Amino acid sequence: MPESSSHPVINTLELVGRSTVKLIEEAGYYVALLIESLYWIIAGPFIKRPVRIHSIFAQMMTMGIAACPIVFVLSFSIGVMLAIQMIYNLKTFGAESQVVVGVALSITREFGPLITGILIAGRTGSSLAAKIGTMQVNQEIDALRVMGINPVRYLVSPALLAMMIMVPVLTFFSDLAGLLGGAVYTGIEIGLSFDAYIERTLSALVVADVMQGLFKSLIFALIITLVGVSNGFSVTGGAEGVGKATTRSVVLSISYIVIADMIFTYFLNL
Amino acid sequence: MTGNSKSAAIEVNDLVTHYGSREILHGINLTVHAGEIMIIMGGSGSGKSTLLRYLLGLGIPTSGSIKLLGKDITRISNLEMNQLRQNMGVAFQGGALLSSMTIGENVQLPLREHTRLDEKTMEIMARMKLEVVNLGGFEKLMPAELSGGMTKRAAVARAIIMDPKLMFFDEPSAGLDPVVSAELDELILNLRDAMKMTIVVVTHELESAFKIADRITVLDQGNILMTDTVENIKHSDNERIQSLLNRRPSNDEVQADEYLNRLTGI
Amino acid sequence: MNINILEGEGYTIIGLEGDVDLSCSPDARKSILDVLQAEKNLLIDLGKVSYIDSSGVASLVEGYQTAKKQTLKFGLVGVSDAAMSVLKLARLDKVFPIHNSVEEYEQEDA
Numbered sequence: 001m002p003e004s005s006s007h008p009v010i011n012t013l014e015l016v017g018r019s020t021v022k023l024i025e026e027a028g029y030y031v032a033l034l035i036e037s038l039y040w041i042i043a044g045p046f047i048k049r050p051v052r053i054h055s056i057f058a059q060m061m062t063m064g065i066a067a068c069p070i071v072f073v074l075s076f077s078i079g080v081m082l083a084i085q086m087i088y089n090l091k092t093f094g095a096e097s098q099v100v101v102g103v104a105l106s107i108t109r110e111f112g113p114l115i116t117g118i119l120i121a122g123r124t125g126s127s128l129a130a131k132i133g134t135m136q137v138n139q140e141i142d143a144l145r146v147m148g149i150n151p152v153r154y155l156v157s158p159a160l161l162a163m164m165i166m167v168p169v170l171t172f173f174s175d176l177a178g179l180l181g182g183a184v185y186t187g188i189e190i191g192l193s194f195d196a197y198i199e200r201t202l203s204a205l206v207v208a209d210v211m212q213g214l215f216k217s218l219i220f221a222l223i224i225t226l227v228g229v230s231n232g233f234s235v236t237g238g239a240e241g242v243g244k245a246t247t248r249s250v251v252l253s254i255s256y257i258v259i260a261d262m263i264f265t266y267f268l269n270l
Numbered sequence: 271m272t273g274n275s276k277s278a279a280i281e282v283n284d285l286v287t288h289y290g291s292r293e294i295l296h297g298i299n300l301t302v303h304a305g306e307i308m309i310i311m312g313g314s315g316s317g318k319s320t321l322l323r324y325l326l327g328l329g330i331p332t333s334g335s336i337k338l339l340g341k342d343i344t345r346i347s348n349l350e351m352n353q354l355r356q357n358m359g360v361a362f363q364g365g366a367l368l369s370s371m372t373i374g375e376n377v378q379l380p381l382r383e384h385t386r387l388d389e390k391t392m393e394i395m396a397r398m399k400l401e402v403v404n405l406g407g408f409e410k411l412m413p414a415e416l417s418g419g420m421t422k423r424a425a426v427a428r429a430i431i432m433d434p435k436l437m438f439f440d441e442p443s444a445g446l447d448p449v450v451s452a453e454l455d456e457l458i459l460n461l462r463d464a465m466k467m468t469i470v471v472v473t474h475e476l477e478s479a480f481k482i483a484d485r486i487t488v489l490d491q492g493n494i495l496m497t498d499t500v501e502n503i504k505h506s507d508n509e510r511i512q513s514l515l516n517r518r519p520s521n522d523e524v525q526a527d528e529y530l531n532r533l534t535g536i
Numbered sequence: 537m538n539i540n541i542l543e544g545e546g547y548t549i550i551g552l553e554g555d556v557d558l559s560c561s562p563d564a565r566k567s568i569l570d571v572l573q574a575e576k577n578l579l580i581d582l583g584k585v586s587y588i589d590s591s592g593v594a595s596l597v598e599g600y601q602t603a604k605k606q607t608l609k610f611g612l613v614g615v616s617d618a619a620m621s622v623l624k625l626a627r628l629d630k631v632f633p634i635h636n637s638v639e640e641y642e643q644e645d646a
Contacts, residue, residue, distance in 0.1 A: 134369075135368075135369075138364055138366055138369070139362045139363070139364060139366040140366050140367070140368055140369070142326075142328055142362065142366065143360070143362055143366035143367075143368075144368075145326075145327075145328060146326050146327070146328070146355060146358065146360045147355065147379065147380045147383065147428075148351075148352045148355035148356060148380070148383065148384065149379070149380075149383050385558055385591075386562075387558070387561075387562060387591055388562065388565065390598055391561070391562075391565060391591055391594045391595060391598065392594075394594035394597050394598055395590045395591055395593075395594045398590055398593065398594060398597070398626045398628075399590065399626075401626055401627065402625055402626055431590070432558070433557075433589040433590055460625060461625075463621070464621040464622060464624060464625035465621075465622065465625065
């Protein structure tokens with residue numbers, strides 16, 4: 001742009017402005033994509049264009065069940081880490097035994113959903129972007145369209161549904177793994193028995209704590225799917241483009257997850 | 271040709287399209303008769319691929335109309351478009367088979383999506399189409415296991431599974447050796463003769479174009495230079511057509527001022 | 537499409553008429569398999585077929601295969617030009633027993 005090269009500050013401002021406009025445009029695209037996928041999920045069966053059940057289950061397996069080991073390892077570690085930090089902090093007040101409450105609330109309300117969300121963004125969000133991006137480059141998306149097969153119904157709806165089921169399930173699993181991690185460390189460090197730990201955890205937690213975490217994980221599932229898929233669809237420029245879209249989708253979805261987490265946590269705790 | 275087959279299968283009127291703010295096609299008018307093989311020819315950047323995208327309903331034109339089998343695809347509803355698509359087959363340049371499915375599943379895909387035929391019938395149909403393209407017995411393989419020529423033929427099998435009335439080929443002979451490419455030309459002729467298809471082929475390969483075409487349309491920089499029979503195209507005295515036919519580089523007159531401006535970026 | 541079923545001496549004739557396409561080939565298929573189910577030799581008259589698509593041809597193929605399994609006779613008679621060109625494309629003209637007429641079939645059979 002020859003005419004705008006006048007001043008570095010103005011250039012930077014213009015760049016910021018352009019990026020902002022682009023992100024807002026993208027947000028609009030996410031919403032449109034969400035509405036269309038939900039439309040196919042709900043209305044598809046009535047107009048004889050159902051979402052493929054087989055594909056939903058296949059995706060639930062790859063994005064959900066296969067992620068269990070890594071979710072367990074990370075969540076368990078987070079549980080141990082939280083217990084270490086809290087015991088250290090609470091020692092100052094001589095209140096080590098309160099560690100149970102601290103771990104239980106932190107895990108279910110915050111760390112379970114967040115760590116699962118970040119993990120799935122890296123694992124499934126990237127693979128969605130790569131898969132759809134590759135299909136775009138190979139004209140497979142065009143092929144679907146000319147065969148009269150709506151790509152959103154065929155590709156996005158099953159993924160969205162699978163994610164909306166599996167991410168909360170994984171989050172719940174992550175909660176359990178995190179609490180287990182806390183229990184193991186607390187048992188070793190201050191000699192609290194496992195039974196007593198469970199009992200105190202159950203009395204400290206109310207259903208709303210767990211539900212808050214699961215609700216957030218549902219939002220994360222939407223973010224990861226929509227960001228991954230839309231980056232995939234917008235791939236241009238061959239294999240390099242696919243790589244860029246994949247990276248971009250991971251970075252964007254993790255950023256959106258953390259920001260959404262902050263916003264929702266604020267409003268859910270008003 | 272008899273009176274009936276002279277009716278138009280494709281009618282494009284004053285088609286103007288943009289990519290971003292750049293105008294790509296500048297008012298295209300084109301008629302393809304039912305049962306004919308029309309070749310769309312032109313160098314790279316001539317707009318031939320763009321024209322194909324719009325014929326396939328993959329883009330929304332700025333203005334103009336595109337009638338396929340009597341229906342204006344720029345105006346019809348999604349439902350009607352969907353029905354029309356069942357009468358259209360497309361063989362993409364790279365095949366565009368879904369890589370997660372076997373060849374057989376790929377070929378059956380349109381049937382599964384659009385019909386309620388018996389499983390057995392669908393399997394036999396898919397195998398028959400694979401036989402037509404000389405890929406009998408390959409249905410269990412994955413697309414990644416096929417060579418370039420085989421992938422293209424498998425894509426043709428998928429495109430003709432619903433016995434479409436309109437068939438589009440994007441660069442059928444690009445990247446193929448001459449023998450395989452000749453086989454594909456033969457197949458295109460067979461499809462038209464046996465199944466009475468109307469066929470549009472986008473290509474820059476002269477040899478195959480001359481062999482299979484009933485008529486040829488030459489595109490250049492977003493305009494149609496000429497639409498005529500093979501003979502008339504060959505004997506055309508249009509300079510750009512001749513340079514395309516004789517593979518001469520086109521020597522545009524240098525507009526000194528404009529050129530200088532382009533170089534200095536003003 | 538119309539389906540006419542005629543009983544002959546030791547065989548059944550199914551006459552298909554008009555366009556045999558996706559919308560009606562399941563009916564044709566059912567008629568063909570029903571006759572074979574009843575263990576009868578089958579002739580299919582394609583003389584009045586104005587158009588047959590591959591789902592129709594697929595039904596014929598399935599019928600022929602079924603007949604072979606049950607060692608029943610199966611044949612196409614009076615194949616119209618429209619049907620023949622489709623059979624030829626899939627090289628099925630070399631596969632099916634094709635007779636010009638029912639009389640010809642009876643002579644060959646005798």
